[in-house]
Amino acid sequence: MKKIIFFILLTLSNICSGQLLNSSFENWTFNTDASLSSQKWILNDWLHCDKNGDQVPNPIISLFGTYKDSIAQSGSSALTLSRWYNYTYDIAKFKNKCDINPTSLNGFYKYSESILSIGITDTAQISVYLTKFNSINQIIDTIGSGKIDLAAVNNFTVFDCPILYSQENLIPDSIIIVIQPSKFKFGVGGCINDAWCSYLTVDDINLSVSTGTAQVIRQSPFLFYPNPASSSISISGEIDNKKMKIINTLGEAVFVKVAASNNEII
Numbered sequence: 001m002k003k004i005i006f007f008i009l010l011t012l013s014n015i016c017s018g019q020l021l022n023s024s025f026e027n028w029t030f031n032t033d034a035s036l037s038s039q040k041w042i043l044n045d046w047l048h049c050d051k052n053g054d055q056v057p058n059p060i061i062s063l064f065g066t067y068k069d070s071i072a073q074s075g076s077s078a079l080t081l082s083r084w085y086n087y088t089y090d091i092a093k094f095k096n097k098c099d100i101n102p103t104s105l106n107g108f109y110k111y112s113e114s115i116l117s118i119g120i121t122d123t124a125q126i127s128v129y130l131t132k133f134n135s136i137n138q139i140i141d142t143i144g145s146g147k148i149d150l151a152a153v154n155n156f157t158v159f160d161c162p163i164l165y166s167q168e169n170l171i172p173d174s175i176i177i178v179i180q181p182s183k184f185k186f187g188v189g190g191c192i193n194d195a196w197c198s199y200l201t202v203d204d205i206n207l208s209v210s211t212g213t214a215q216v217i218r219q220s221p222f223l224f225y226p227n228p229a230s231s232s233i234s235i236s237g238e239i240d241n242k243k244m245k246i247i248n249t250l251g252e253a254v255f256v257k258v259a260a261s262n263n264e265i266i
Helices: none
Strands: 007-011 028-030 041-043 047-049 066-069 078-085 091-097 104-112 124-134 139-150 153-162 174-180 188-190 198-211 214-216 222-225 234-237 243-247 253-258 263-265
Touching: 041 066, 078 091, 078 174, 104 124, 104 139, 124 153, 124 198, 174 198
Parallel strands: 007 214
Antiparallel strands: 007 243, 028 041, 047 091, 066 078, 078 198, 091 174, 104 153, 104 198, 124 139, 124 174, 139 153, 198 214, 222 234, 234 263, 243 253
């Protein structure tokens, strides 16, 4: 029987002090004060920013800007950002406390691009920054960072953004995640698939420490075997009540489960 090499992603609920809040993009607030029906949903725990990264009010505009997408990798909703008027696009930014050193930021995305006025294809981008307050100089230092460009893909696909540190012995105190549907300041000059916008949809993002083909959270080791596997996989470790995903080599989630104990056979 042909053996299958599995890529295993283990998601823990206590990654950072304060956690990656609403990282599955399931929590939205219904805005009864909005004048238009298309402006009813506001994403909780994230900042709505303009293309310069400055926070702005939450004008959630259906099919343009930032909106609650009902087509998700898992659950009932995902986050979609778009370049929605030539030179304008929205950015989603997350800020919170963090007291560990993750080695990567990963999750799922799909992307529909446009052609820019300078003649190149648009590209989405996700960035992560680990910062620490410098008490001597009274400034905030960036001690770790990662950035990944995302090209067009029609179906939800895994992305993995490595994080590099300037000094390995420093522990951060904060984390910033920036999600944007374009990394360019140039306007749109043409269409792909009859659309004037670039659309980036993101779902189920997590911080992790990478070891080979397994993604694990530091201070919570686990074992899985056999790998490759043709039928079942045994997983043991500090996994009770943690969400597990098995992803094939195409980036497709073939199994999702919340562990009921520290020993699972799936």
